[in-house]
Every structure is written in structure tokens, then in C-alpha cells.
Amino acid sequence: MRHSKLVGKSIHEATKHSYLSVQLNPNYVDGSTQPCAFKVYPRFYRRVKLDENNSIHNFIKLTSCITFDKIYKDGPYQLRVNPSAGALYPTEVYVQIRGVDGFIDGVYHVEVANNCLTLIYELSDDGLEGYFIQNNRIVGFIFLVSCVYYRSSWKYQDRSIRYCFLDSGHHLGAIAASAYLHEKNIELIFDFDKLSLNADLGFENKEFISSCVIAGEVQETFSRRLRLSVPFVCGTDYFEVNQFVEDAYKATSMQPSHQHKLDHPKFNFHRDRFLENVWNRRSIRRFQGKSITQDIYWRIWEDVNQPIPTKNLEEIEIYSVVHHVEGMIPGIYNGRNLIQAGDFREKTGYLCVNQALAKDCAVTLFFVSDYENYQTALELAGFIGQRVYLFSNYWGIDCSGIGAFYDDETQDFLQTAKDVLYVMAIGK
Ligand SMILES: Cc1cc2nc3c(=O)[nH]c(=O)nc-3n(C[C@H](O)[C@H](O)[C@H](O)COP(=O)(O)O)c2cc1C
Numbered sequence: 001m002r003h004s005k006l007v008g009k010s011i012h013e014a015t016k017h018s019y020l021s022v023q024l025n026p027n028y029v030d031g032s033t034q035p036c037a038f039k040v041y042p043r044f045y046r047r048v049k050l051d052e053n054n055s056i057h058n059f060i061k062l063t064s065c066i067t068f069d070k071i072y073k074d075g076p077y078q079l080r081v082n083p084s085a086g087a088l089y090p091t092e093v094y095v096q097i098r099g100v101d102g103f104i105d106g107v108y109h110v111e112v113a114n115n116c117l118t119l120i121y122e123l124s125d126d127g128l129e130g131y132f133i134q135n136n137r138i139v140g141f142i143f144l145v146s147c148v149y150y151r152s153s154w155k156y157q158d159r160s161i162r163y164c165f166l167d168s169g170h171h172l173g174a175i176a177a178s179a180y181l182h183e184k185n186i187e188l189i190f191d192f193d194k195l196s197l198n199a200d201l202g203f204e205n206k207e208f209i210s211s212c213v214i215a216g217e218v219q220e221t222f223s224r225r226l227r228l229s230v231p232f233v234c235g236t237d238y239f240e241v242n243q244f245v246e247d248a249y250k251a252t253s254m255q256p257s258h259q260h261k262l263d264h265p266k267f268n269f270h271r272d273r274f275l276e277n278v279w280n281r282r283s284i285r286r287f288q289g290k291s292i293t294q295d296i297y298w299r300i301w302e303d304v305n306q307p308i309p310t311k312n313l314e315e316i317e318i319y320s321v322v323h324h325v326e327g328m329i330p331g332i333y334n335g336r337n338l339i340q341a342g343d344f345r346e347k348t349g350y351l352c353v354n355q356a357l358a359k360d361c362a363v364t365l366f367f368v369s370d371y372e373n374y375q376t377a378l379e380l381a382g383f384i385g386q387r388v389y390l391f392s393n394y395w396g397i398d399c400s401g402i403g404a405f406y407d408d409e410t411q412d413f414l415q416t417a418k419d420v421l422y423v424m425a426i427g428k
Pocket of ligand 1 (some may be wrong): 163170355400403406
């Protein structure tokens with residue numbers, strides 16, 4: 001087995017849940033000690049307020065904004081355009097803007113808390129391109145997704161490495177959805193010199209880049225790496241190291257992913273409805289066990305399985321355990337093929353740590369992979385997960401991501417040698 005695969009497999013192995021591990025370590029935390037989930041650069045940085053009448057502002061805003069805001073007695077409750085395991089939101093987004101009217105060429109932090117862009121670095125003959133494409137410049141946008149990992153490791157400890165990457169993938173999916181709405185082609189990049197970029201962006205050990213999205217024109221001009229480093233700003237109000245997470249990140253950042261020809265999806269959604277849908281995307285908390293129609297199920301399936309625009313592609317295979325789809329025999333499916341008929345509602349509920357969601361839904365989806373690069377594979381699972389949310393919600397179907405499951409028992413149930421990376425439930 002290749003070294004890269006072994007590295008990923010060992011991280012996966014070390015972060016498995018089992019019936020016993022969950023009993024022994026149920027991840028209870030004191031909510032009042034939750035680290036801050038918003039990064040804010042110091043006040044002296046120049047800021048651009050995001051204006052809803054400006055299409056470029058909207059393109060960037062829709063990648064990361066708050067879409068649901070309520071004050072409860074125990075404090076504010078803010079949900080975002082991207083879902084997140086435990087609503088802990090470890091991910092941050094940065095965007096390099098070059099050659100776009102109305103913007104200083106620079107690297108900006110998307111400041112979700114205050115709906116603005118913070119200019120953290122002005123470009124000269126340098127830029128982010130130098131870390132992933134030599135001798136080229138991007139006129140337009142380069143997004144970076146990063147993780148302030150302590151927001152998640154605070155609760156989920158070592159398993160948080162999975163959630164950081166899955167959440168990053170969801171965030172990439174949110175960027176892809178905004179790009180689709182603003183008619184921009186994108187390319188996702190997972191293989192680049194992340195470690196140097198983390199150092200140059202001043203992240204120390206507390207934040208790490210997981211992926212990058214290009215949305216712009218390629219120009220054949222040399223651009224060197226950032227000439228100056230950005231000062232460190234902490235993304236949380238306090239911090240505790242998790243050595244496992246840091247080591248797992250580093251080990252999976254230095255391995256190449258599986259390579260593939262770049263291919264773009266072609267969606268045909270009604271744009272106004274899709275925009276509304278992006279704003280209203282939510283995780284369902286409880287299903288009523290109702291059926292969904294087969295027509296809508298396959299429409300969602302076809303669009304979810306459209307090409308992912310990246311050359312660094314790890315294949316994600318989806319097993320669907322059908323409980324209530326009109327006209328379909330309940331059972332385990334691989335794609336359109338029924339592998340084993342049966343009523344597996346109790347079983348999928350149990351496997352997902354006894355969460356009723358995975359029992360009462362219409363279909364429980366299991367994402368498995370035989371990856372080269374574990375980090376890339378988890379991010380792609382999250383990316384596909386964001387498609388499942390958005391396309392299900394678009395057709396009036398409810399959805400939730402499920403990161404907690406008994407790994408080995410789930411793998412045995414599906415009779416696959418591939419690692420189970422993520423589970424999703426859709427239904428009514
Ligand atoms: C990677 C990931 C794992 C998740 N795991 C679970 C889970 O095991 N159980 C659950 O009820 N919700 C789960 N969720 C849903 C989150 O709780 C939800 O996204 C978050 O509370 C924010 O709510 P929203 O999605 O409605 O914006 C998960 C979400 C993600 C992205």
C-alpha cells in the first residue's frame with residue numbers, strides 16, 4: 001500500500017467511533033467554555049462593507065454569511081450558509097482579488113461577524129498563485145478555506161480532524177453554489193504548498209489552510225509568493241493545543257491526491273429559486289418518516305453525482321439505504337443497483353450512534369472511499385454533502401449531515417473494504 005494511503009488510514013483508524021468508545025467518551029463539554037467562532041482582525045485594517053446591491057459583494061458574501069439569527073436567553077444563535085458539525089464553525093474564508101474594478105488588489109479575510117471584507121495584504125508583484133501554479137496569475141478571485149481547529153477539537157478532540165475537513169468541503173460547496181449563482185466557473189485545488197502558505201499568512205499552529213478555489217482568468221505572468229508575512233491573529237479567544245490534529249493535518253498536507261482530468265458540472269436550476277434555497281438551507285432536526293417520490297430522488301442523485309471541477313479528485317462512492325422511496329424496494333443500494341433488500345431503519349439509526357435522524361429519514365446515504373489523500377477525500381465528501389443539502393432542499397426534501405457513526409460496524413454492514421467518511425440523511 002502507498003505511504004500516503006497508510007498515513008490516511010492510520011488517522012482514520014485512530015479516530016474511529018465504536019459503541020464502546022462513545023460510551024466511554026461521550027464528548028460532553030461545558031457550553032460556556034466554547035471558544036469564539038468568529039475571527040476578527042484588528043481595527044486598524046482597512047475594511048469593505050459588503051453591499052447587497054453590488055454583485056461582486058454578493059458573490060463573496062454568499063460564500064460565508066449568517067443566514068439565521070436569533071437571540072435566546074443563553075445568548076445569540078447564529079447559523080450560516082454552510083453547515084458545520086456541532087455548529088462550531090471551524091472554517092474561515094480568505095479571498096485574493098486581483099484586477100477587479102472597485103477593489104484594491106489584495107488578500108482579504110471574509111469577516112462573517114460584521115459582514116465585511118478585511119484587507120490583510122496588498123499585492124505587488126506577488127500573490128497566492130505562487131503556492132500552486134507557477135508562472136501564472138489569476139485575474140479575478142482565489143478563495144482559501146482554512147480551519148481554526150480548536151473551535152472543533154474543543155468538543156470533538158481527535159475526531160475533530162475529520163469534521164474540520166468535512167466542514168471545509170461544505171464551505172467549498174457553499175463557494176461553488178455562489179459561483180454558480182454568479183455565473184463563474186471554478187476549479188478546486190487541494191494539492192499545493194499549504195504549509196508554506198500557513199506560515200506566510202501568520203497562522204502559526206492555530207489555523208491551517210485546507211483548500212483553494214480559483215474563479216478567474218489565467219494570465220501568463222510570473223507571480224512570486226507573498227513578499228511579506230502577515231502578522232498572527234488568533235481565530236479564537238483562547239486556545240489549547242491538540243497535537244494529534246496538528247500532526248494529522250501536516251501528514252495529509254504533504255501527500256499528493258489522486259489526479260484526474262478537469263471536468264465541470266452543468267446544472268439547470270431555476271436561479272432565483274436556487275438563490276432562495278441557498279439562503280434557506282437548514283439541517284432537519286427530526287424526520288416524520290414520510291416517503292419521497294422516486295422521480296425527485298433520482299433527480300437529486302443525478303445532480304449530486306455530476307463532475308466535481310478539480311484535478312485532485314478522490315473518488316467518493318455512495319451507498320444508499322432506502323427506507324421510504326415510492327416504488328423502490330427498501331434495502332441497500334450501490335448507485336442504482338439493489339445489493340440487499342430489507343428494512344434497515346433500526347440498523348442505520350443504531351449505526352449513527354442511535355440518532356433518530358438516520359432511522360426516520362427516507363434514505364440514509366453512506367459516503368465511502370479508497371483514497372490516496374485522506375484530507376482531500378474528506379473535503380470532497382463534504383463538498384458532495386453540500387450538494388446533497390442544496391439539491392434536496394431545492395426539491396422540498398429535508399436533509400442533515402451525520403458525522404457520528406460507529407465506523408467498523410458501518411463498514412461491515414455495507415460489506416465494503418473502503419473507509420466510511422460521512423453519512424447523510426434525506427427525507428420528509
Ligand atoms: C460534518 C457535519 C457533521 C454533522 N453531524 C451531525 C450529526 O451527527 N447529527 C446531527 O443531528 N447533525 C449533524 N450535523 C448538522 C449540524 O448540527 C448543523 O449543520 C448545524 O447545527 C448548523 O445548522 P444548519 O445546518 O441548519 O445551518 C452535521 C453537520 C456537518 C456539516
